[in-house]
Amino acid sequence: MLATLDKSNGSHRSGLSFSSTIETFLDPIVAVGSLFVCAYSCGEVLGPEYVILALIVFSLTFPGNIFLNDSLRRMLRKTFVNWVIVAGIMVFFGEASGYINFFPRDVIYSWLIATPFALMTANSLARWIIPNVLAMEGNTRTAVIAGCNDIGTRLAENFGSNKFIGVRFVGYFDDRQRDRLDGIGDAPLLGSFDQLAEYVKTHHVDHIYLALPMATQPRILKILDNLKDTTTSIFFVPDIFVTDLIQGRVDQVGGMPVVAVCETPFTGxxxxxxxxxxxxxxxxxxxxxxxxxxxxxxxxxxxxxxxxxxxxxxxxxxxxxxxxxxxxxxxxxxxxxxxxxxxxxxxxxxxxxxxxxxxxxxxxxxxxxxxxxxxxxxxxxxxxxxxxxxxxxxxxxxxxxxxxxxxxxxxxxxxxxxxxxxxxxxxxxxxxxxxxxxxxxxxxxxxxxxxxxxxxxxxxxxxx
Known part of the structure; x- marks a missing residue:
């Protein structure tokens, strides 16, 4: 809920991945579904007034901001506080406009009380079900990282620790020998940068993450040129993310992409x-x-x-x-x-x-x-x-x-x-x-x- 206000994202939210879709739509659907269930259980006919209320609820809670990778305590806290905000807004404007009088009070009260518990239950079930769904064939994407450095190893750790991303890390590519690579651990070293394009074509790799310093621009351009003959998705992880970003995000200036490194959260x-x-x-x-x-x-x-x-x-x-x-x-x-x-x-x-x-x-x-x-x-x-x-x-x-x-x-x-x-x-x-x-x-x-x-x-x- 109120996700446009919350930047604390623990999962791979960009794009329409399975887990991010669940995060986006789960809370709005549960809140609306809870309204309909409470109305039906009280013997109400779902007329136009309920449809309008459902649209209002959906707009206030979309997109959801309860991330699957949030801790249980954080999920419970955010669910409770978010619903207090939404319920307060609806009750205030409902009383001020008189629109609340179109609904029986027992429906409204039971819905306001039941919804946070329904949201907590749905989010808890999602944390149990989604990893199993992602493990099914076709729901997990394979990924390799070009560059075994601080950025690359941190990215690999994120893939391993976040079971909701739906990405299986295969290994690294780097021109250095294994004994010169810090932090690689037991992860496979699959080859040099020149071998990357051939590997992804023969092993059907879904994602390539380029974790290379921006100073190595000629090397990056050469890798990208070699990958033009593949259908693999390519992501660049610039080394500016080594620093402690404050509200880091990608923005645009007249269509030109820029990366925010230190910015106030209170813009727009x-x-x-x-x-x-x-x-x-x-x-x-x-x-x-x-x-x-x-x-x-x-x-x-x-x-x-x-x-x-x-x-x-x-x-x-x-x-x-x-x-x-x-x-x-x-x-x-x-x-x-x-x-x-x-x-x-x-x-x-x-x-x-x-x-x-x-x-x-x-x-x-x-x-x-x-x-x-x-x-x-x-x-x-x-x-x-x-x-x-x-x-x-x-x-x-x-x-x-x-x-x-x-x-x-x-x-x-x-x-x-x-x-x-x-x-x-x-x-x-x-x-x-x-x-x-x-x-x-x-x-x-x-x-x-x-x-x-x-x-x-x-x-x-x-x-x-």
Whole structure:
């Protein structure tokens, strides 16, 4: 569901392979099928109103984004969160337009409850059935890799570890002798590059993957010229993929193909959806927490002298400085060249400040930053400018986290990296999670982080 928003693809999704077709259509078909089953079991006649609703459901859930190679836990989480999004959209607009009144309430309620369980069951069955189907004759394609290097060996490992790709790796071709090849293991070395074309013709190889450095262009062109007399599908795996790609994808500029190496996930429709969700959720959350914010403001004012709101300069989108709001929790308001992180037992923290830091109430004014467009609800946490200038020199890829707006909460925070980062190693782990968020962003991931933040905040002992 909402797959156009999810880049975390674990399988060979390009083209219309059997497994990718299942991934694309399984969720929409199950959601629509569940609607019809619930309606029929309640004695309903499937009239035009059900056909229209089915088309709406199909459009909201197509293409599916539950990938067969996802872990069971990830599949269950994505299914639940995705369905909450879809159900929320349909109920909201159904109530607002009155269209929901065309259906008996027992049909709607039973369908909303039954569908996530049907989706989980269908995806679990698919993980059991599809490998057996792919193993049948005619459903598994054979592949060879030209080039036994880091790219080639990683590609071979992916073929071996992902049973849903439907590709059987046969072996390597390389001009070097076996004793000069690192990482080849027990995989067969089938011959040199000059022998590749003859081999694929006589052994009916389906796919050839050229894992050769771009610097070897004459060699690549020679191989391609030799392969013109075959019907084998040829794929080029450029060596730029050795690097840690952020939202890596193939795009076009006036019809010319280009490869994105480091890009924000919030381009085009994804950026619009991210911004709209930030505005709607921020307004709803601020309405709900307004009594808490009033309580916090009074508590800060009574606990120590100074302003209620603490303003601090942070780095925002594209590394530009922004002003971030917090309820003041300390007796000082550090915002200079040397900002010391809060530590356990820090004498600057007031008694009331310790409470609002522990419960993250001090972060609540940042919902105003979200409405201003400076921040997002979910994203890498903003660090003080002085910390940024320090860590950008120590941690490779540190500034990439600024390809998106900073967030009130983030993937690193819900994975245990909240609060003080007193060592470079801890900051490196936080950045690792931030970059993972950029690579795998989806709207369902944002909602999961929000839910997990709410659940873990009160029992988190790392904030002080």
């Amino acid at each position: 429709a994804s950026g619009v959806i991210k911004r709209i969700s930030d505005i709607i959720l921020s307004i709803l959350i601020m309405i709900l927490i307004s009594p808490i914010m009033l309580f916090a403001a009074i508590g800060v004012k009574l606990s120590s002298s100074g302003p209620v709101i603490f303003k601090q300069r942070r780095y925002g989108l594209d590394g530009k400085e922004i002003v971030v709001y917090k309820f003041r929790s300390m007796t000082t308001c550090d915002d200079g060249k040397d900002v010391k992180q809060a530590t356990r037992g820090d004498s600057r923290i007031t008694r009331f400040g310790a409470f609002i830091r522990k419960t993250s109430i001090d972060e609540l004014p940042q919902f105003i930053n979200v409405l201003q467009g400076r921040m997002s609800i979910v994203g890498p946490r903003p660090h003080a400018v002085s910390h940024n200038e320090t860590y950008r020199k120590l941690i490779k890829g540190y500034m990439v986290r600024h390809k998106v707006k900073p967030g009130i909460t983030g993937w690193a925070q819900v994975n245990g990296y909240r609060g003080e980062t007193e060592t470079v190693e801890k900051m490196e782990k936080r950045i690792e999670y931030d970059l993972e968020y950029l690579r795998n962003w989806s709207l369902s991931m944002d909602l999961w982080i929000i839910i997990k933040t709410a659940v873990t905040t009160l029992k988190d002992s790392s904030a002080y």
